[in-house]
Amino acid sequence: MMEKVAEIQDFDVIIIGAGPGGCSSALALKGLGLKVALIDKSEFPRDKVCGELMHRKAVETLNSIIPEFEQEFKKFPKTLVLKHTNVHFKGKVLAFDWQNESYTCPRLYLDNFLLETVRQQTSTAIFTGHQPNQITRDEQGITVSIKNSNKVFKGKVLIGADGAHSIVAKQFADKTLDRKHYLGAVRAYYTNITDLKPDTSEVFFNTKFQLNYVWVFPVEGNKANVGFGMLSSDISEKKINLKETFYEYFKHSPELAERFKNAEPVSTLEGFGVPLGSSIGTTSGDRFMLIGDAASLSNPLSGTGIGNAVLSGKLAAEQIIKCFEANDFSANFMKQYDLVLKKAIVDNLMSSYRTQRLLGKMPFMLDVVFGLGRFEKIKKYIQSMV
Ligand SMILES: Cc1cc2nc3c(=O)[nH]c(=O)nc-3n(C[C@H](O)[C@H](O)[C@H](O)COP(=O)(O)OP(=O)(O)OC[C@H]3O[C@@H](n4cnc5c(N)ncnc54)[C@H](O)[C@@H]3O)c2cc1C
Known part of the structure; x- marks a missing residue:
């Protein structure tokens, strides 16, 4: 039997996972002249089990990437505006009023809305229904081959945005379930x-x-x-x-x-x-960075993670810009991402963890x-x- 000839496509950046984190990275890389591939194993719209509460952090980060984001998102018929939170305990209620609105939007619609925004606003090549079966790294770059197909994607740098069961984290950061x-x-x-x-x-x-x-x-x-x-x-x-x-x-x-x-x-x-972000392992290395759930960035107190997925997606994109400017994709250079991530997200997660342990x-x-x-x-x- 004749072997299928590989259909190789070259990119600068490969993002695996088109959830909120991956979409945020793709949006933040808009207009820089970089060839970006966004690969997801699922066809969209697809559901994702979640509480679906979007804190301000997610909205503000997306606003900082696309200024009209919140305006459009508010108009989206599946979006609900939230202004208050009631916490119930032993018949008492602690009421919080949010100075700025937060939102809920079923993930079936939210994630599709974000992916459509990527499609409309960027030149990202989107490959849904494409499951990577092998990812390799060498001095030339990253190679991703796709299951049940002859497609092979090559890139200089990889963002692992593939969620809680991330294969990128498992393979490149030796991540195991703790x-x-x-x-x-x-x-x-x-x-x-x-x-x-x-x-x-x-x-x-x-x-x-x-x-x-x-x-x-x-x-x-x-x-x-x-x-x-x-x-x-x-x-x-x-x-x-x-x-x-x-x-x-x-x-x-x-x-x-x-x-x-x-x-x-x-x-x-x-x-x-x-x-949970109460234990963060490796978040970057030679030619890769992890974001969102792949990097374990959900809050240990509340379990929320959309905001940190979106923010880490933006931070990874900013690091990628630096990598291309310096033509440096080494683990040593990627450490800048770890430092920025620590300041912007991880330190806060650790405070939440200390509070969670104390209360626990x-x-x-x-x-x-x-x-x-x-x-x-x-x-x-x-x-x-x-
Ligand atoms: C029950 C529950 C309730 C939650 N409630 C909230 C909440 O109310 N608010 C909140 O902010 N957070 C909540 N979270 C956390 C939130 O769902 C995650 O933090 C968030 O989805 C992380 O986004 P992400 O983009 O990193 O990953 P994901 O949203 O998981 O996206 C990952 C993407 O990668 C794709 N993928 C996975 N594996 C592969 C692969 N091998 N190859 C290619 N593609 C792949 C998936 O199809 C998916 O599209 C909740 C989580 C759970 C489980």
Whole structure:
């Protein structure tokens, strides 16, 4: 049998993963004359299990890349504007008002919206439904071959934006799953929740479940994204069934039980992992950088990661500009990215981790936090942690 001849395409930059992180990098590389390939194994639109709350950081970073981003995003029919967060604990409510709006948008639509923005605003070559089966590195550059095809992509530098199960992180940064720094989480969509306010995200704590909480985030169409997450090490040590625990939580939380009496699930309960930024390993090396979940940049307190995926995507693009200017793609040169990442993201994640550990060891501190939460300064501090 004759071997298929490889169809080689040359690029300057290869991005693997077209989630919020990968799209942010592609947008930030716009107009620089670099040939960029954005490769994703899925066809879009595709879903991604997530709570779907977009903090300001994501929106502000995208605004800094494309000034009209927020204006367009607000007009998008699947976007919901959020102005408040209510945190529930032992029948008390701590209410936060956001000075600037945050948003929810189902990932099925958000990620497609971002990818379409890349398609319309940049000359990025987009390859969805393309799964890499081999990625190699040498002095000449990066080579990515695609499963079940004769396509081969070559580039000078690679961004690993391929999420929680990143093959780039596994292969180039020897990353393995560390259950102590990894959340298992589930979510489903519900409708008919009593007193669901479309501009208010809600979080419910219960002492039985220590620091873990159920979130209820309103999304478009009078629905809410409802979910629950727990440290993977706790799940395996205590042999917890996450899906059963999710439903049990409702029984132990009087507010939830009452409010969900007439609620109806409109999707199945689905699970996915969240690599937490409480342990960051290698984030760059010869000819590559990791961003977003591939770099484990989700917040250990809240589990949110879209903002850091988008910000790290922008920072990686800025490093790439420096690499091409200096014609240097070495691990030593890439260390600049690690330093910038530390200052912009990692230091903050470590503060959140310290707070998470303190609260985890001393759950009664939640009572204290709730008591002190009425003071504006403490509220602002809590807001900065998530
Ligand atoms: C249950 C749950 C709730 C969450 N809630 C929130 C929340 O409310 N707010 C928030 O900010 N964050 C939340 N997060 C975290 C958030 O989902 C992630 O931090 C965010 O999606 C990271 O973006 P990313 O671009 O790095 O990766 P992803 O969004 O995971 O995108 C990775 C992309 O890479 C592609 N890919 C994967 N493997 C390969 C491969 N081998 N080859 C090619 N392509 C590949 C995928 O198809 C995907 O398109 C939650 C996570 C979970 C699991």
